[in-house]
Amino acid sequence: MRVQLVPPGTGELTYEIRNIVNVAEKLQKCGVTINWENIGDPIVKGEQIPAWMKQIVSDAVMDNDSWGYCHTRGVLKTREFICETTNRRAGAQITPDDIIFFNGLGDAIAKVYGCLKPEARVLMPSPSYTTHTLGEVGHAGTDSLHFRLNPEDGWKPDMVEMRSQIENNPSICAIMIINPDNPTGMVYSKELLQQIVALADEFGLFVISDEVYNNIVYNGETTVPISDVIGSVPAIALKGISKEFPWPGSRCGWIEVYNGQNDDQFRKYINLILTSKMNEVCSTTLPQVVIPAIMQHPQYQDYLKERIALYEKSSNITYNFLKKVPELLVNRTNGAFYMAVAFKEGVLNNSQSLLIPDNDVRSLVESLVNQPGVSPDKRFVYYTLAATGICTVPLSSFATSQQGFRVTLLERNPAETERIYSTLADTIRQYLKSSV
Ligand SMILES: Cc1ncc(COP(=O)(O)O)c(C=O)c1O
Numbered sequence: 001m002r003v004q005l006v007p008p009g010t011g012e013l014t015y016e017i018r019n020i021v022n023v024a025e026k027l028q029k030c031g032v033t034i035n036w037e038n039i040g041d042p043i044v045k046g047e048q049i050p051a052w053m054k055q056i057v058s059d060a061v062m063d064n065d066s067w068g069y070c071h072t073r074g075v076l077k078t079r080e081f082i083c084e085t086t087n088r089r090a091g092a093q094i095t096p097d098d099i100i101f102f103n104g105l106g107d108a109i110a111k112v113y114g115c116l117k118p119e120a121r122v123l124m125p126s127p128s129y130t131t132h133t134l135g136e137v138g139h140a141g142t143d144s145l146h147f148r149l150n151p152e153d154g155w156k157p158d159m160v161e162m163r164s165q166i167e168n169n170p171s172i173c174a175i176m177i178i179n180p181d182n183p184t185g186m187v188y189s190k191e192l193l194q195q196i197v198a199l200a201d202e203f204g205l206f207v208i209s210d211e212v213y214n215n216i217v218y219n220g221e222t223t224v225p226i227s228d229v230i231g232s233v234p235a236i237a238l239k240g241i242s243k244e245f246p247w248p249g250s251r252c253g254w255i256e257v258y259n260g261q262n263d264d265q266f267r268k269y270i271n272l273i274l275t276s277k278m279n280e281v282c283s284t285t286l287p288q289v290v291i292p293a294i295m296q297h298p299q300y301q302d303y304l305k306e307r308i309a310l311y312e313k314s315s316n317i318t319y320n321f322l323k324k325v326p327e328l329l330v331n332r333t334n335g336a337f338y339m340a341v342a343f344k345e346g347v348l349n350n351s352q353s354l355l356i357p358d359n360d361v362r363s364l365v366e367s368l369v370n371q372p373g374v375s376p377d378k379r380f381v382y383y384t385l386a387a388t389g390i391c392t393v394p395l396s397s398f399a400t401s402q403q404g405f406r407v408t409l410l411e412r413n414p415a416e417t418e419r420i421y422s423t424l425a426d427t428i429r430q431y432l433k434s435s436v
Contacts, residue, residue, distance in 0.1 A: 020381065020393055021038065021039070021391075024036070024385060024391045027364070027386055027389070030358055030364070032358075032361060032385075032389050033389045034391050035390045035391060035420050036391050037392050037420065038391045038406075039408065040243065041246075041248050042307075042410050043248065045411060047246060047410075047412070049247075050299065052297060052299055053245065053297070056294055056297070057290050060286060060290045066285055066289045067286075068285060069281050070101075070285040070288065072278045072281065073096070073277075074100065075285060076096060078101075078288045078291045078292055079096035080096050082099055082239075082256070082291070083096050083098070086225075086227055091225070091227040092227040092230050092258035094256055094257070094258065098258070098260055099254055099255070100255050100273065100274055100277055101253070101254045101282070102252075102254060102255070102277070103252070103283045103284055104240065104248075104250075104252060105131075105210070105238050105240045105253035107251070108238055108254070108255050109131050109132055109210075111276050112135070112238075112255070113132075113135040113138070113139040115269060115272040116139055116269065118139060119140075119171055120173040121169065121171045121172050122173065122174045123162065123165055123166065123169075123175045123176065124136055124146045124147075125147060125178065125181070126144075126400045127149060127183055127395060127400035128398055128399045129178055129210070130397065130399065132210070146165070147161045147162040148400075151329040154186060155184035155186035156192065157177075157188075157192065157196075159192075162196070163199060166203050166205070173205055174200075174205050174208055175199065176208040176209075176210070178209075178213075179193070179210070179213075179223060180213040180216065180335025181336065182213065183393075183398050184333070184338070184339075184340040185315065185335060185337075185339050186331070186334070187217055188224070197226075197230055197231060197233050200233050200235075201233050206233065206234040206235055206236070207233060209226035209235060209237045209238070211237050212239060212240045212244075212253065213337075215244055216244065216304075216308055216336055217308070217335040218309070218311060218335065219312060219315075219316075219332065221334040225237060227256070232262055233259060233262075234263050235257075236255050236256070236257055236270075237255065237256045238253065238254075239254055239255075241253070241291065243337075244304070250284070250287035251284060252283065252288060252291075257270050313414055314411055315333045317414060317417045317418055318339055319331075319332050319333070321421035322341055322421060322424070322425055322428075327343060327344050327428070328341050328342065328343060328428070329341070329344060333409070337408055337409040337410050338406055338407070338408055339407050339409060340395055340406045342395060342402050342404035343377065343403045348376035348379075348403050348432075350374075350379060351434075351435055352431050352432065353383055354383045354384065354427065356383070356386045361386050362386070365382050377395055377396050380394070380405065380428075381393065384428075384431070388423055388424070390420055392407050393406045394406075
């Protein structure tokens, strides 16, 4: 090409959560049974949607209005309902005009970063959910700026590094957090959130808080939405129904804008996000229409509680098996449905492997892991997948150099969860011992 088409550093970005699926599918063809512990889709893991919820959706389908375009910002009645829910907490107060619906948070994330000028950078957690990192790096055309979530401190953010990054990079315009966090399952305390808001205030930044897992917390935790502590600092919260209903296939999520009028630059930026949505007319109407009826249904809270209890159980089973492996840094998760497990420094190397009896499977894995530049945790994940069928994701694919893996906590049968994680713990021990 006469002209370079992609920004430097972005051409090789991959989305490992999906890439690993291609490999697992090839292994399936070779006869390996796969446990899908890689992707955060409760439906794939057999979640049964209750009949009452399906009834609400099918009633909405029979109404012609759900077939039309809606307002660019989203269905007004639904925005009013969401607005009341947020305002009732007595933190940041919003109007329906401070809410914009998107076709899933994936769409919202793309626009939130895409509408910033390339020089305006968002400080990201590391590790981080890939869609955020890819969105930010894609818009800036250069490496991400991040603060570390520390596996030796329950994956809490390194606040010293956060401050120093902000001080040293005048291009940083915002701090992004995911609360509860993907991939670590860490839940931010109110104090941490207050410190983050104070930093944003001190340096004239805004805050982006991805709260898609906000109502999925356990082990006695509660989540504090950023709206509770934001004061007068401009902020965007991202919320959705993919994980909570759960309806990931609805492609429906929204942003709530706090203090949208407090800064002229921020007001123009939000207006640009709205204009880019206007270009598409609106987001899908049907899932928006059913949100108030589903969330207010008498069985909704019990259904959510039941699912959360399952994630709590699954999390604690996973924690109890993996914490017995001394070479791992394992933290209890308190929210969302993921656990990030780190290997201690120096325990992985590129001569470790596992016995794979099937010749086709072995040669497939060896051809993949022996390519130049494959990270040690990716090698571990591929060997484990081929030897046991347990499909995890390398932690290094979540914008971190920290070696490890991420699993989901969505398995519905506790006996199967026990089998998976006792197998995984044994496999890790074997793998680490296999160094030549
Ligand atoms: C932290 C986080 N934000 C956003 C999303 C995307 O959600 P959606 O299905 O609404 O695009 C995910 C999906 O896994 C996620 O983990």
